[in-house]
Amino acid sequence: MSDTPLLSPRDWSSHSDYLCQPYKSTLLRGPTKPLVPLKPALKDLLAPVYGHEIVGELDHDLTRNARQNGEPIGERIVVTGRVTDEDGRPVRNTLVEIWQANAAGRYVHKVDQHDAPLDPNFLGAGRCMTDNEGRYTFVSIKPGAYPWGNHTNAWRPNHIHLSLFGQSFASRLVTQMYFPGDPLLALDPIYQGTPEKARERLVAKFSLDVTRADIALGYVFDIVLRGPQQTPMEQ
Numbered sequence: 001m002s003d004t005p006l007l008s009p010r011d012w013s014s015h016s017d018y019l020c021q022p023y024k025s026t027l028l029r030g031p032t033k034p035l036v037p038l039k040p041a042l043k044d045l046l047a048p049v050y051g052h053e054i055v056g057e058l059d060h061d062l063t064r065n066a067r068q069n070g071e072p073i074g075e076r077i078v079v080t081g082r083v084t085d086e087d088g089r090p091v092r093n094t095l096v097e098i099w100q101a102n103a104a105g106r107y108v109h110k111v112d113q114h115d116a117p118l119d120p121n122f123l124g125a126g127r128c129m130t131d132n133e134g135r136y137t138f139v140s141i142k143p144g145a146y147p148w149g150n151h152t153n154a155w156r157p158n159h160i161h162l163s164l165f166g167q168s169f170a171s172r173l174v175t176q177m178y179f180p181g182d183p184l185l186a187l188d189p190i191y192q193g194t195p196e197k198a199r200e201r202l203v204a205k206f207s208l209d210v211t212r213a214d215i216a217l218g219y220v221f222d223i224v225l226r227g228p229q230q231t232p233m234e235q
């Protein structure tokens with residue numbers, strides 16, 4: 001028997017459409033037939049359990065988890081927030097994974113051929129477990145904007161990708177966190193593809209309390225799994 005709390009239906013009005021005309025690759029990969037509902041037994045399956053023991057001491061610190069011969073280049077940041085369920089309860093002991101471009105806007109991935117330098121001291125991937133309050137914290141480098149082939153002179157805003165399972169497969173969330181005041185947000189088909197009422201949930205808040213004096217700027221990004229205040233999915 002699963003002890004997963006019953007989830008209310010996903011609030012689709014907070015999420016972008018699978019097929020989003022301005023975001024061209026969704027037209028190739030978005031479903032064109034009606035979705036098949038998951039059987040209740042599958043919906044309530046608990047998410048994979050990852051124990052603390054598999055998360056290394058430095059996995060949450062992207063400025064230290066891949067150093068070869070020095071520190072990564074760029075503006076250091078701290079990103080923290082709480083993961084809560086649709087009733088505001090903390091989602092404890094759940095794995096949060098992130099991936100991002102380096103300060104120059106380049107991913108460590110063979111598909112990324114953007115003419116920008118790789119950083120030998122920055123991998124751009126990290127993970128951590130939420131604590132008893134549902135809180136996670138990463139230290140990283142502010143990701144750079146990068147061009148993508150969606151349309152002429154298209155640039156992605158600074159962003160960090162996140163993946164969470166929460167308590168069950170049905171609360172899986174893959175999303176992107178953006179930075180406040182980014183002029184590219186107004187031009188980005190992915191960000192703009194999220195319904196207007198929910199877009200601001202994707203933008204982190206600058207926080208002087210989280211900022212570490214002389215070290216790193218601080219941002220808060222709270223994540224809600226399911227419910228009307230859910231953090232929007234990416235397409």
Ligand SMILES: [Fe+2]
Nearest residue numbers: 101156159161
């Ligand atoms: Fe990206």
